[in-house]
Amino acid sequence: MYFGNVFYIAEKDNQYHYQYYFLMYVKMNKKLYIESYGCQMNFSDSEIVVSLLTKEGYEPVSDFQNADLILLNTCSIREKAEQTVRNRLLHFHPLKRRNPELLIGMLGCMAERLKTKLLEEEKIVDIVVGPDAYRTLPSLIKEASEGNKSINTLLSREETYSDIEPVRLGSNGVTAFISIMRGCDNMCSFCVVPFTRGRERSRDPDSIIQEAKKLFINGYREVTLLGQNVDSYKWEPEITDMQTNDGSAQVNFTHLLEMVAQIHPLLRVRFSTSHPKDITNEVLHTMRRYENICKHIHLPVQSGSSRILNLMNRTYNREWYLERIASIKHILGDACGISSDMITGFCSETEAEHGETLSLMDIVKYDFSYMFYYSERPNTLAARKYADDIPLDIKKRRLQEIIQKQNEISLEQNKKEIGKTEKVLVEGTSKKSEEYLQGRTSANKVVVFPKKQFIKGEYVDVLIKSCTTATLLGESV
Ligand code: SAH
Ligand code: SF4
Ligand code: F3S
Numbered sequence: 001m002y003f004g005n006v007f008y009i010a011e012k013d014n015q016y017h018y019q020y021y022f023l024m025y026v027k028m029n030k031k032l033y034i035e036s037y038g039c040q041m042n043f044s045d046s047e048i049v050v051s052l053l054t055k056e057g058y059e060p061v062s063d064f065q066n067a068d069l070i071l072l073n074t075c076s077i078r079e080k081a082e083q084t085v086r087n088r089l090l091h092f093h094p095l096k097r098r099n100p101e102l103l104i105g106m107l108g109c110m111a112e113r114l115k116t117k118l119l120e121e122e123k124i125v126d127i128v129v130g131p132d133a134y135r136t137l138p139s140l141i142k143e144a145s146e147g148n149k150s151i152n153t154l155l156s157r158e159e160t161y162s163d164i165e166p167v168r169l170g171s172n173g174v175t176a177f178i179s180i181m182r183g184c185d186n187m188c189s190f191c192v193v194p195f196t197r198g199r200e201r202s203r204d205p206d207s208i209i210q211e212a213k214k215l216f217i218n219g220y221r222e223v224t225l226l227g228q229n230v231d232s233y234k235w236e237p238e239i240t241d242m243q244t245n246d247g248s249a250q251v252n253f254t255h256l257l258e259m260v261a262q263i264h265p266l267l268r269v270r271f272s273t274s275h276p277k278d279i280t281n282e283v284l285h286t287m288r289r290y291e292n293i294c295k296h297i298h299l300p301v302q303s304g305s306s307r308i309l310n311l312m313n314r315t316y317n318r319e320w321y322l323e324r325i326a327s328i329k330h331i332l333g334d335a336c337g338i339s340s341d342m343i344t345g346f347c348s349e350t351e352a353e354h355g356e357t358l359s360l361m362d363i364v365k366y367d368f369s370y371m372f373y374y375s376e377r378p379n380t381l382a383a384r385k386y387a388d389d390i391p392l393d394i395k396k397r398r399l400q401e402i403i404q405k406q407n408e409i410s411l412e413q414n415k416k417e418i419g420k421t422e423k424v425l426v427e428g429t430s431k432k433s434e435e436y437l438q439g440r441t442s443a444n445k446v447v448v449f450p451k452k453q454f455i456k457g458e459y460v461d462v463l464i465k466s467c468t469t470a471t472l473l474g475e476s477v
Pocket of ligand 1: 374
């Protein structure tokens with residue numbers, strides 16, 4: 001309608017003037033619909049992509065029906081994750097019949113892994129962009145709109161997008177994620193990430209601090225520092241001819257954590273993910289010194305069996321892992337929440353080895369875990385060296401057993417909170433009722449309590465009265 005109107009005026013009156021106006025109108029109103037899959041890093045990258053494309057006149061929209069550009073930021077971690085994206089692409093593709101101008105782009109890890117496959121062989125996308133090439137999106141979109149094949153999957157050793165201010169998508173205005181590094185140099189034999197995300201590199205600490213400060217000024221009260229292996233964060237300033245480097249200028253993860261914690265006592269700091277081989281007592285002591293560094297560590301174990309851990313190339317064994325857990329409990333006490341990732345049915349895993357994962361869970365008592373059955377990924381070390389020999393029904397049965405065990409432990413851990421008063425950062429109203437608020441404790445436990453006069457972004461002392469496996473229920477005091 002509106003297009004018609006503008007065109008009509010353009011033909012009647014000053015053609016050039018109005019056509020210019022028309023072009024501006026189109027440029028300012030191109031609609032971008034973006035969907036993200038996979039880990040938090042991907043969701044953060046989508047915020048960078050939207051920031052880049054907003055500068056090009058795109059406006060993010062929540063309905064894909066009228067979009068000019070549909071982007072899927074994809075994940076390759078398990079076969080199922082890729083299948084989900086493929087189905088979604090097949091769902092979007094027919095929209096092109098109705099709107100031939102519509103462009104569909106695939107970003108992220110699947111773009112990096114499959115490269116030209118979905119562009120040339122299956123022809124279900126117009127644009128393919130890997131995680132380090134988002135700055136080239138504007139020119140790739142232009143190429144695609146002219147009917148050319150449009151792909152950039154070059155990985156970089158430097159790109160951290162440190163100068164780009166993310167556009168916060170679907171934000172609650174209280175909690176935000178900040179990428180502090182990209183890529184991964186570990187070579188866990190099951191994992192596709194080093195192939196899709198490239199070499200590990202750390203982001204300039206100044207840009208991280210500035211981003212966190214800005215979030216705080218804008219009312220945010222919690223930041224989560226993100227990386228595949230945050231403990232290996234390392235920043236070395238460039239050395240000029242006049243300086244000598246005695247190592248004192250180097251910033252490691254402990255320093256960074258401390259700098260972010262010092263921004264303001266009301267700004268909570270979290271981080272993810274820690275690697276059991278790298279997490280240091282120095283980090284644990286820093287956590288203890290600052291009340292606003294949340295007492296929660298996500299320390300994925302993957303398996304409780306040393307033989308399997310060796311095949312997984314995790315470079316620690318059961319004893320090492322349990323020693324790290326003992327250090328956490330010694331330095332931070334039982335109040336520190338601990339969570340994990342676990343994989344069942346990895347190549348050649350025996351029933352007894354599966355039992356070792358269950359027994360490790362009984363020792364550690366994780367508050368929460370993400371649990372998966374092994375999914376072989378092409379070209380990984382495990383795919384090349386070991387047979388994926390555990391039948392699917394056994395993988396699934398073992399997964400059910402660890403899920404069942406985790407549910408029991410989560411409930412047991414939550415029951416210990418009853419009668420305690422916890423400081424909760426309010427994130428918004430509860431999903432179930434407008435009369436209730438929802439937030440999290442320092443240990444990352446979700447708490448629901450009656451709203452009263454409280455608002456999001458506030459810290460509220462809540463007396464815990466009851467619980468489920470996933471939630472604590474309480475009353476403000
Ligand atoms: N960097 C993090 C994990 C990133 S991937 C770390 O090192 O812990 C998130 C989780 O997905 C992993 O911890 C692992 O449990 C799971 N995962 C990765 N590859 C997998 C595969 N091939 N099959 C099943 N689960 C997998
Ligand atoms: Fe994958 Fe291992 Fe790197 Fe985590 S540490 S991203 S599991 S290779
Ligand atoms: Fe998936 Fe890539 Fe993250 S494979 S888990 S989106 S790093």
